[in-house]
Amino acid sequence: MILGIDTSLGTTVAVVEADGVVRSEVGSTDPLRHAEVIGSLLARALTEASGAAAVGVPAPSVPRLDLTHVAAGMGPGPFTGLRIGVAAARAFALGRGIPVVAVVSHDAIALGHLLHAALQDADTPRFAVVTDARRREFAYTVYDGIDDDGLPVRVTEPALVPRDDLDARLNDLGAERREAHSVSGAMLALVAARALAGGRETGPAEPLYLRSPDVTLGHAPKRVTA
Amino acid sequence: MTGPLVLGIETSCDETGIGIVRGRTLLSNTIASSMDEHARFGGVVPEVAARAHLEALQPSIEAALAEAGVTLAEIDAVAVTSGPGLAGALMVGVGAAKALAVSLDKPLYAVNHLVGHIAADILDPEAAPLEYPTVALLVSGGHTSLLLVRDLTGDVELLGETMDDAAGEAFDKIARILGLPYPGGPEIDRAAASGDPAAIRFPRGMSRASDMAKHRYDFSFSGLKTAVARWIEQREAAGEPPPVADVAASFREAVIYVLVTKALDACARFEVPRLLLGGGVIANHRLREVAVQRANAAGVTVRIPPLSLCTDNGAMIAALASELISAGRRPSTLDFGADSTLPVTEIQVDERPHAGGSAE
Numbered sequence A: 001m002i003l004g005i006d007t008s009l010g011t012t013v014a015v016v017e018a019d020g021v022v023r024s025e026v027g028s029t030d031p032l033r034h035a036e037v038i039g040s041l042l043a044r045a046l047t048e049a050s051g052a053a054a055v056g057v058p059a060p061s062v063p064r065l066d067l068t069h070v071a072a073g074m075g076p077g078p079f080t081g082l083r084i085g086v087a088a089a090r091a092f093a094l095g096r097g098i099p100v101v102a103v104v105s106h107d108a109i110a111l112g113h114l115l116h117a118a119l120q121d122a123d124t125p126r127f128a129v130v131t132d133a134r135r136r137e138f139a140y141t142v143y144d145g146i147d148d149d150g151l152p153v154r155v156t157e158p159a160l161v162p163r164d165d166l167d168a169r170l171n172d173l174g175a176e177r178r179e180a181h182s183v184s185g186a187m188l189a190l191v192a193a194r195a196l197a198g199g200r201e202t203g204p205a206e207p208l209y210l211r212s213p214d215v216t217l218g219h220a221p222k223r224v225t226a
Numbered sequence B: 001m002t003g004p005l006v007l008g009i010e011t012s013c014d015e016t017g018i019g020i021v022r023g024r025t026l027l028s029n030t031i032a033s034s035m036d037e038h039a040r041f042g043g044v045v046p047e048v049a050a051r052a053h054l055e056a057l058q059p060s061i062e063a064a065l066a067e068a069g070v071t072l073a074e075i076d077a078v079a080v081t082s083g084p085g086l087a088g089a090l091m092v093g094v095g096a097a098k099a100l101a102v103s104l105d106k107p108l109y110a111v112n113h114l115v116g117h118i119a120a121d122i123l124d125p126e127a128a129p130l131e132y133p134t135v136a137l138l139v140s141g142g143h144t145s146l147l148l149v150r151d152l153t154g155d156v157e158l159l160g161e162t163m164d165d166a167a168g169e170a171f172d173k174i175a176r177i178l179g180l181p182y183p184g185g186p187e188i189d190r191a192a193a194s195g196d197p198a199a200i201r202f203p204r205g206m207s208r209a210s211d212m213a214k215h216r217y218d219f220s221f222s223g224l225k226t227a228v229a230r231w232i233e234q235r236e237a238a239g240e241p242p243p244v245a246d247v248a249a250s251f252r253e254a255v256i257y258v259l260v261t262k263a264l265d266a267c268a269r270f271e272v273p274r275l276l277l278g279g280g281v282i283a284n285h286r287l288r289e290v291a292v293q294r295a296n297a298a299g300v301t302v303r304i305p306p307l308s309l310c311t312d313n314g315a316m317i318a319a320l321a322s323e324l325i326s327a328g329r330r331p332s333t334l335d336f337g338a339d340s341t342l343p344v345t346e347i348q349v350d351e352r353p354h355a356g357g358s359a360e
Ligand SMILES: [Zn+2]
Pocket: B113, B117, B140, B142, B143, B279, B280, B311, B312
């Protein structure tokens, strides 16, 4: 069983079996309160996955599920929130002595699109997952179909683009624009499950910041006398 | 060794601190600092600090467990700094601590960083038990606070704090003005060693009679910083190279004078003959020397935790949680956040409500 955690947009936590059966998925769409909600969402996802009724406040004891991996959404996404999920995924895995599987958050969104189309026997044209990157930029990743391991095929790696330039960029890449405002923890865990089954590594070891820390190099001290 | 085995996580500024204590016994004080990464910016850059915390957390936890000779399965509780501090940096620790507590199914204690600095004192095996009440002066690059501690786990009052820069920041800024590298504290100290502390009379911030009514225990270092800059510019305008040693010594003396004077004033006013010093700037030798000398003259006993526990660290966070547990406090809920301006009166954050009869 795989625990999926992603805070690249809202907060999402899910438990998925190795074969893809979703045991639980809970989340919050709040794009700011990741640190507040992550603990309770973890506890709820584990409790629901165990089939136990939520014992709730004030002192829930968390059922000991037989988890094998923690899937961590590595972004792209606004850094402050994104880091909370990665930190949580690593700490949770450490607590259970199990490995972390890094997943590109856009891959989870792409897999959702591809599975949805497959269910309807529809073809999916080349498309771009587009998410808010703040500071008048979008993050985007272009996908084209699904490979033999059942993983979305990335045509371009995650990158940033000024909002006004997005459509021209996607036009050049021949990709349909698909904006997303949430990530599914279950899809994230499913990407991890498929990557594990295929013996693949799909995500980066560190978060996809895509931006350098915003710092101005120290200049000479300002004069105080006129 | 008795008492709960607690793992503490501290990420409020630029040190990733993981501490492990059993009761009042220190088992590990593991610190990974990102100070070198900030050096070229002349101060702590929040985003750089937050990235470094994320990278350092897991290896630091593993190193702390190895040093303490315990496993995560043996841990009785997890503790974490909820605030005050840099929000983005705090959130990394909060996210990790919550996930670790849920993963281990162990209680979580969210605590106050400043009160943690006081709790560091109880980990000193040589020291006699902390007596109450005590005045505490906490000085670092992130804060300058004067507290009245009646009970570590139940009653801490803020007497005053800095209105602008923290004392440690003032050292960094003056070092830059003098062309000395970051962090400024040790550099100013080195430069001041051959200087005359009485050479230049720099202003003592928040010490005028007019300040005393409203800001008797508050600090301000921005005026001092401007005064030093102006003094140096005047020298340069006159074509004279500034006497770096004398400036460093005189500046340091002005800072120390205000810190010690206000702390001892609080001891006198509240009739508390005890002063606890904490925070990274306490590593400043001259500050400790002046504090001890003047406190002795005033009949005040000075306590200083081991310097390795004065800088930001996770052991003090674990120690505070351990005291809270011993005092019968319930764990925090899982719903608290990072609070960059957490008041010192909130020693523990978001304590869980009573179980209401159900077995706990
Ligand atoms: Zn501190």
